[in-house]
Amino acid sequence: MAAMALAGSLLILAAVLAVVRPVARLRLAGSLDPAAMMAIAACAVGSAGAAYALATGADEAWRVAWAIPGGALALHVDPLAAVFLLPVLVLGGLAIPYGHEYWAGTASEDRHEAWAWFYLFLLSMALVILAANAVLFLIAWESMSVAAFFLVNHEDHDPTVRQAAWTFLIAAHLGTAFLLAMFTILGGGAPGTGAETLDFAQLRGATAGGPAAAAVVLLALAGFGTKAGLVPGHVWLPAAHPAAPSHVSAVLSGAMLKTGIYGLLRVLTLLPVLPSWTGWLLISSGLLSGLFGIVFAIAQRDLKRLLADSSIENLGVIVLGVGIGVVGVQHDAPMVAALGFSGALLHVLNHALFKGLLFLGAGSVLHATGERNLDVLGGLLKRMPWTGGLFLIGAAAIAALPPLNGFASEFLLYSAALEGVGGGDRRMAVAMLAAILGLALIGGLVAATYLRAALAFTGEPRSEAAAHAHESGPAMRTVMLILAAACVVIGLVPMLMIRALEPAVAQLARADVAVATVGAAGVLTRVTAVAAILVCFTVLLSVLRARLLAGRSVRRGPVWSTAYLAPAPSMQYSGASFVQPLTGLLSRVLGQQREGGVPPAYFPSAQRFAIETPGLFREYVFVPAFRGVRWIALNLRWMQHGRIQLYLVNIAATLLLLLVWKLGFHG
């Protein structure tokens, strides 16, 4: 707790110092100003504190009464909070040096405000996780959304950025509306037994079961799902992530989306009995988001949009894991529960690492070329060997290829589902089969998506911008290197991670999971053995190959293109062509719009071909819905006449009616 207090104070100080011009213009190390140093220190202290709390399994709380009704300044650091603090503080801390170098070339005054918002963003995310009181939680939640809005809106000279930020703000507030209703129900409980303050400790167990618990679960999934980018609350996400500066995108995706998962898990722990369909609901929701996210990701040519859609998929996989865990709890299968929750929590950490790495890699590409369009990039591996190599490690990790960390969490989720299938209970087996089928389908599509992303780095540049790309600076490279190293290390020793996550898993599984965790760690040790063997084989074969080729005249020559020896870069397979077999199969779902096409005559002439993938839900659900809202609002305009006297009459009449209702019907 002391570490968190220190980290919080440092972040507040950093936010203030970031806007004090004389201080913000100082440069201490490289492009870092004093505020940045302070914020990095805050993140270091905070993540060390969180790691310590997780290691010791501590459950600390701190509380001061507060004048706000129902509110209290109540904070807690329990294992579950510690798990989610890690991505926020580690990724946030790493994004700071990256962002300073990313923006160094284009110094402008309003960056100072952006940094102040960034530090406040980190602070409010940490506070969301630390809050042990519903009012404090909602205040932190809202300030997180507002800070994120200003960060997404940073390049507001671009109309698409303003549009994206606006969509984000609306989605964030709609999500919060669900949460307000949810906390009201949680705090209400049975009449007369309502909690005095909305402290989580008092809310725990206040809602017995029945319709209230059902409403809480549904509202939590709607509200927190909107923040986590679950379908159909995902509409803001594919626009907001590309619009934000790249280091902000990394934190949005790697850390902020996870606060939605955290909120969902926290509320689940507050309910003594979950409705029997909760696990099924979460599995369905996770599968829907996973499949939709990856199907749309595969069709994107904008690198950051592709990464954003893939975040929807990853968050879906996390919710799928939570669902498996809940089904395990409800069917009294501790091994399934422990493996499911462990997989979900490990995927939370892993996704922060590899998606952070990928967004920062995309940022380096954007910085070097000014391009996000995969179809005009290419050949970057030769021009940006560090960024390229590290991005490819991230891509392999997210595609769950062994021996990297993505495989470890995916393996845990599969193991949980396999455990459920192997067991006797038929209803659980059906849920687990759905999970396995979904994971298998998603897995293949993820690989294709990231191979498409790899096209930015392979082959020859498809544009001048890509041809003149340059490697990014030392700070950006170092940050990406740290993230990639973490992906490799976790991939090689996943059993240590699962042991570390045990207290948090126990909190979720509502049982002692020591036996299950030891068993799972044992299996993961075998996985590590396979990974080690794989690495050994690769090294041995590389040595053999080098030995064989040593002393022979290894030459370079033109690439074979059916004896056609004057290949032009534009003849290369583009990303859109690469995924065409799959997007063709999925065309019904994607609703791609094509423009142009087959040349009309035998002789070539200027041709135009464009292919766009619109957001399905945005086009067909939200735009019509908001049009309806607008229609209603326009028709109620006569009430908005602007005469204060009449407004006062309205208020008085409403109060009177409420009084009559309370006295006459309710009391």
Add this chain to the structure above:
Amino acid sequence: MTAMPFTSFMPFLHVATALVLAPLLPSIITRVKAIFAGRRGAPLLQPYYDIAKLLRKSAVYGDTTTWLFRMGPTVGLAAVLTALLLVPFGGSPAVLAFRGDIIVFAYVLALARAATIVAALDTGSSFEGMGASRESAFSAIMEPALILGLVAVMRKAGGGSLSTFLHPHRVETAAATTTLVIGALFVVYLAENARIPVDDPATHLELTMVHEVMVLDHSGPDLAFIHYAAALKLWVLGALIVGLAVPQPAASPWAAYALALAGIAGVAAVTGIVESTMARLRMAAVPSLLFAGSALAGVALILGLR
């Protein structure tokens, strides 16, 4: 499984046998095709000669390529070798067997594919891009067939590892499930190994190739690695089918072993017959075949849920 002393080295014997005999499998396929075509065919040891010759050669690398291209065949072979360690054979368990090893098996093969695809993309050649595109699409559709098929058998046997459930005894009460899964796995076998009707390894036209076109630019030891890995992949996936289809008399491990060897050659011979009697499907029709494989596995699963 009897407690005879030699059973403990059986897994390693299998690995050694596979390493030595695997190049015979493509040879069996081409020999069967030659017989059907009324030709005498190449010597059975031809793949060995090819690999030996390639290992002695130098290499030429495309101008556009980077370390990704050079790494592809090495990682691909390493991954297939790792997969070999996870497969049981002839009644003896795999070198490494644990709960959930089917997932590791599937993803190690995915790694081999990804390494090949990314190496092909690194050349920037549109032909290799085309092959890579097809390979990634087909494998995305095929993945569920492999995983669902193995899960169906696992469910019937009540959980465990490949080594415990890939065994006709364990699933003999579920002949329907086993048959369907064998069908699904054979589709996977044909697709993964780039055989007709998914892909034609003998075609002379790059436009119609899938796997071959991706490795056009590799030469020397790299190409030897690719050929060897392809032969081992025939072995590894064939061993899955053999594990389900060929009886494994527990009383005599050596008989079981010999039967399995005959079985794996039999799967290759059947592939040769398929290749001789069928034409390659149109590219657009391949996904239907792969979906059919997944559907077989899915039906097997539903049967297993009873």
